[in-house]
Amino acid sequence: MNPALRTFLILAALVVAGALIFPSSYYYRVGTLVWINTLAVTGIVVLLGYVGLVSLGHAGFFAIGAYATAILPSYGVPSVLAAILGAAGAGLLAAIVGRPILRLSGYYLAIATLGLGMLIWMVLSKEAWLTGGPDGMTVMGANARDLFKLVGLNLRSAESWYWVTGTFAVLGAVLAVNLGNSPWGRALRAIHDSDVAASSLGIDVAKAKSMAFTISAVYAAVAGALLALANGYITPEVGGFMHSVEMVTMAVLGGAASVFGALVGALILTALPQVLTVFADYEHMILGAVMVLTMILMRRGLVPALVDLAKRRRK
Amino acid sequence: MSELLQFLVSGVTVGAIYAAVALGFTMIYNASGVVNFAQGEFVVIGGLTAAFLIAMGVPVFLAAVLAVVAGTVVGILLYRLAIRPAREAPLVSLIIITIGASIFLRGAMQMVFDKQIHRYDGFSGETPLRFAGATILPQSLWIIFGSFAVFVFLAWFMSRTRAGRGIRATASNRLAAALVGINTRWAMNLSFALSAAVGALAGVLSTPVTFTSYDVGVLIALKGFSATMLGGVGSPQGALVGGLLIGLIESLTAGYISSDYKDAAAFIVILVVLFVRPEGLFGKKLTERV
Numbered sequence: 264m265n266p267a268l269r270t271f272l273i274l275a276a277l278v279v280a281g282a283l284i285f286p287s288s289y290y291y292r293v294g295t296l297v298w299i300n301t302l303a304v305t306g307i308v309v310l311l312g313y314v315g316l317v318s319l320g321h322a323g324f325f326a327i328g329a330y331a332t333a334i335l336p337s338y339g340v341p342s343v344l345a346a347i348l349g350a351a352g353a354g355l356l357a358a359i360v361g362r363p364i365l366r367l368s369g370y371y372l373a374i375a376t377l378g379l380g381m382l383i384w385m386v387l388s389k390e391a392w393l394t395g396g397p398d399g400m401t402v403m404g405a406n407a408r409d410l411f412k413l414v415g416l417n418l419r420s421a422e423s424w425y426w427v428t429g430t431f432a433v434l435g436a437v438l439a440v441n442l443g444n445s446p447w448g449r450a451l452r453a454i455h456d457s458d459v460a461a462s463s464l465g466i467d468v469a470k471a472k473s474m475a476f477t478i479s480a481v482y483a484a485v486a487g488a489l490l491a492l493a494n495g496y497i498t499p500e501v502g503g504f505m506h507s508v509e510m511v512t513m514a515v516l517g518g519a520a521s522v523f524g525a526l527v528g529a530l531i532l533t534a535l536p537q538v539l540t541v542f543a544d545y546e547h548m549i550l551g552a553v554m555v556l557t558m559i560l561m562r563r564g565l566v567p568a569l570v571d572l573a574k575r576r577r578k
Numbered sequence: 579m580s581e582l583l584q585f586l587v588s589g590v591t592v593g594a595i596y597a598a599v600a601l602g603f604t605m606i607y608n609a610s611g612v613v614n615f616a617q618g619e620f621v622v623i624g625g626l627t628a629a630f631l632i633a634m635g636v637p638v639f640l641a642a643v644l645a646v647v648a649g650t651v652v653g654i655l656l657y658r659l660a661i662r663p664a665r666e667a668p669l670v671s672l673i674i675i676t677i678g679a680s681i682f683l684r685g686a687m688q689m690v691f692d693k694q695i696h697r698y699d700g701f702s703g704e705t706p707l708r709f710a711g712a713t714i715l716p717q718s719l720w721i722i723f724g725s726f727a728v729f730v731f732l733a734w735f736m737s738r739t740r741a742g743r744g745i746r747a748t749a750s751n752r753l754a755a756a757l758v759g760i761n762t763r764w765a766m767n768l769s770f771a772l773s774a775a776v777g778a779l780a781g782v783l784s785t786p787v788t789f790t791s792y793d794v795g796v797l798i799a800l801k802g803f804s805a806t807m808l809g810g811v812g813s814p815q816g817a818l819v820g821g822l823l824i825g826l827i828e829s830l831t832a833g834y835i836s837s838d839y840k841d842a843a844a845f846i847v848i849l850v851v852l853f854v855r856p857e858g859l860f861g862k863k864l865t866e867r868v
Contacts, residue, residue, distance in 0.1 A: 315670045319677065363853045370613045373673050374803045375852060378845030381800065389838045504796055508681055515674055547685025554678025558671045559663045 270440045270522060271433060277526075278429035282422070291421035293537055295493050298428035299486050300529035302435045304513045305522050306482025309439055311511070312519035313448060314475045315455040316365075317373045320380025321483045321510050324353040326387060326502025328484030329491040330394060333402040342404035346488035350481050357480035358473060365472040372476070380507050387499035399498030402491045424493040431489060435482060436522040442478070451475055483510070505546075512550045515557050518564025527566050580711030585833040586826065591718040591787060593825020594725035595621075598780035599802030600809065600817035601725075601732060602773040608812055609749045609769035612672050616656060616680035618799030619687075620777025624649045625790035626687060628782045629696035638701060646778045652683070653774020654767055662766070680795060687792040700786040717786045724783045728776050729818050735772075736814075745769050797841065801828075804844040807851050810861025819859065 281294045303325060310316050331349025336342050364375045387394045394400060407423035418426070442448050450471050453461040462468045491497050500506065509532065517528025532550075536542040542549065561568040599617055606614045627648045631641035660679050664671060700717030707714050736742035747755040748765040756762045781790060805824045809816025824844055832840035851858060 311670065315668065317670055317673045317677075360849070363856075367852070367856055369669050370673065371852060371856075373615075373677075374613075374800075374807070375848055377796070378800055378804070378848050381797070382842050382845050385839065385842060505681075508677065511674065511677070545685060545689075547681050547688060549685075551678045551680070551682025551685060555660050555675050555682065558667065558675045558678070559660070562667065562671060 266444060267437050267440045271437045273523075274433045274436050274526070278426070278433060281429070282425065285425075288419060288421040291419075291425040293534065295421070295424045295428045296490075297530050297533045298425070298432040299490050299493070300510075300513060300533050301432040301526045302428070302489070303483050303486035303510055304517070304525035304529050305432070305435045305439050306479035306486070307510050307514040308519055308522055308525045309442065309451075309482070310475050310479040311514055312521065312524070313443055313451040313455065314472055316369055316472065316476065317511065318376040318476070318479070319373050319504070319507050319511070320376035320378070320383070321479070322502045322504070322506035323376075323380040323383035324357065324480040324483035325487035325490075325506065325510075326383055326497075326499070327353040327356070328487030329497050329501050330387060330487075331484075332404075332488040332491040333400050333497055334393060336402075336404040342492065345404075346485070346492070349488050350484040353484035354477045354481040357477045361473040361476040362469065365476065366469045376507075377504070380502065380504060384499055384502045384504070387502050394499070397499060399496060402495050402497060405492055407492070428489050428493060431485065432526075435485075436525070439482075439522050447471070447474075505550075508550060508554075512554050514564075516553050516565055518566040518568070520563060521566060524564050524566045528564070531565075581833070583710055583712040585829045587712050587714050587718065589826035589829030590822060591715075591721050591825070592784075592828060593822035594722045595780050595784045595788065595798075595821075596801045596805045596824050597818045597821025598725045598728055598776055599798055600805035600821045601728060601814060602776045602780075603802055603806050604812060604814055604817045605732065605769055605773040605776070607806075609745050610661070610766060611749075612661060612676065613803075614656075614773070615673065615676040615799060616683060616795075617773070617777055617802055618795035618797065619680050619683040620649045620653060620774045621781035621784070621798050622687060622790055622792060622795045623652055623683070624778030624781025625785035626691045626696060626781075626792065627778075629698050629785060629790065630691060632698045638698075642701075642782045645782045646775050649778020649781070650771050650775045653770045653777075656774070657767060657770035661770070680799070684792055684795060691792060693792060695789050695791045697785055697789045715787060717783070721783045721787065724779065725818075725821075728779065729814065732772070732776070732814060741765075741768060801844045804848045804851075807858055808847055810858030813858070813860040816858055816860035 278298070285291055285294060303321070307318070307321060310318055328346065328349040331352060332342060332346045335345035335348060340348070360375065360379060364371050388397050406420060407427045408418060408420050410427070411418045411423050450461065450466045453464060453466060454468055454471060458468050487501060490501065513528035513532050514525060515528070516531060517526065518524030557564060599621060602617050602620065603614060606612055624645045627645035628641045631644055632638060636644070656679055660675050661672070664675055700715060701720055702716035704715070707716060736746060744755070744760045744765045745768060747760050748762045752762050755765070801824055805820035806817055807820070808823055809818070809820025824847060827847060828840050828843045831843040
């Protein structure tokens with residue numbers, strides 16, 4: 264079966280299955296978070312899994328999407344347009360910043376994005392007249408309920424956001440799989456194996472890296488816009504360093520090479536804090552340990568490791 | 579005029595701290611090719627350990643020594659438990675490992691110590707010294723001379739001692755170093771230990787002036803990175819000069835532009851260096867081994 268179609272069917276089935284078994288609005292809200300995180304982490308998969316680059320400031324792009332969606336409607340811009348502008352802005356910033364950095368070794372992107380993320384977070388926390396400062400701000404505007412009312416469905420707010428974010432996650436995953444199997448995606452994988460070998464094959468390495476970085480920034484920004492709309496409230500912490508780390512950890516844990524890794528990582532690290540009440544106290548230690556241990560024990564992540572295990576058993 | 583002098587004094591003080599952090603980076607980078615994102619945590623471990631020991635009534639200088647020892651032990655553990663098991667891992671895995679280690683250490687410090695901001699009195703009292711209309715804390719002198727002493731010591735150690743030469747040989751070619759009888763594993767342990775000790779010492783010296791808490795490590799690491807990149811990656815002189823420059827830029831930003839955005843200065847420097855002169859002031863043209 265075509266890999267994009269397979270991805271679509273599996274993820275769509277999971278979205279529907281969630282809706283069938285969830286007993287209350289609370290579950291829908293957690294499910295919504297899982298899909299938003301899956302979408303953001305799919306962007307990390309394009310960057311980390313396909314090309315092998317680490318960004319430590321993706322929460323910054325996430326926050327640009329979220330805050331554009333929160334701020335622009337008060338200047339008369341409709342929510343949907345605001346979200347699109349936010350995503351475009353994040354992509355533009357990534358393209359401008361990425362190009363000179365990506366000519367250099369992979370360390371430089373990690374360092375520069377670490378700084379960029381902190382800068383964005385700083386602006387969001389200090390410019391209180393625009394962003395509400397550390398207390399955050401409410402997000403006015405679109406509710407997904409209205410969308411479903413148009414077609415005569417009367418859903419609860421939490422349910423309707425679950426469907427909208429699920430749809431975005433599925434579409435994002437299909438797009439990423441298609442990108443990965445296109446000639447351009449194969450060029451990215453060649454770069455992953457060796458910059459020098461790829462460029463000797465005629466691939467413009469800096470340009471391909473910069474495009475992957477831009478695309479992954481847009482993924483993060485769209486996820487941020489969805490979070491702003493679904494939550495109705497955002498704080499600068501969506502752009503904080505720990506949120507960047509969380510995204511990378513999700514990708515690393517699930518397996519950065521595939522969108523299913525993104526889903527599994529997002530699912531585990533979103534659900535865990537809900538189940539484990541002490542998670543908040545040990546959040547740093549857990550995330551840190553997950554990163555180190557995954558890299559040492561199963562470098563490709565959980566999904567590839569489980570697939571290998573299943574194959575070995577069948578033999 | 580005295581205002582400018584005051585900014586310069588505080589710039590050199592924090593700059594000396596960044597220089598020490600940058601020297602720690604350079605040490606590990608030169609020995610192993612690893613960019614250690616957990617470098618800032620050594621500074622915090624040093625500062626917090628000293629703060630807690632001093633609060634418990636331990637004499638200041640004993641507390642300082644113990645704090646540096648604690649940092650060193652963590653540095654060796656970092657190498658043995660996280661870096662060495664992943665040897666031969668691709669660069670991207672090493673970045674993730676040191677970032678993971680830094681987050682883990684942050685969480686561990688939150689558990690072992692607390693979430694409060696800490697400081698203790700300067701080693702030579704709190705009475706500011708006056709000269710030419712500016713004031714300087716005695717602790718600032720400790721920081722500046724401490725960092726300079728670290729620089730001189732490392733320069734001497736790396737070029738004049740057997741162990742230091744072993745580290746340099748291991749850095750330039752691990753296999754060749756092993757073939758001529760250098761214990762490369764020991765050299766790697768030593769470079770992580772030294773780097774962590776330098777970081778912890780910076781934390782011990784700086785805490786009376788800059789204060790410390792469990793979560794400032796990443797910001798310190800970022801400043802250290804910008805110092806390293808401004809000076810030129812891999813160059814100890816570059817680390818020293820880069821650190822002082824970052825400190826000065828930061829304090830002038832705080833003084834003349836906006837104290838809200840003084841932390842942004844370090845990042846702007848990184849971007850400008852990457853756009854204009856990626857090899858930094860003292861660095862060699864960047865090449866990558868294939």
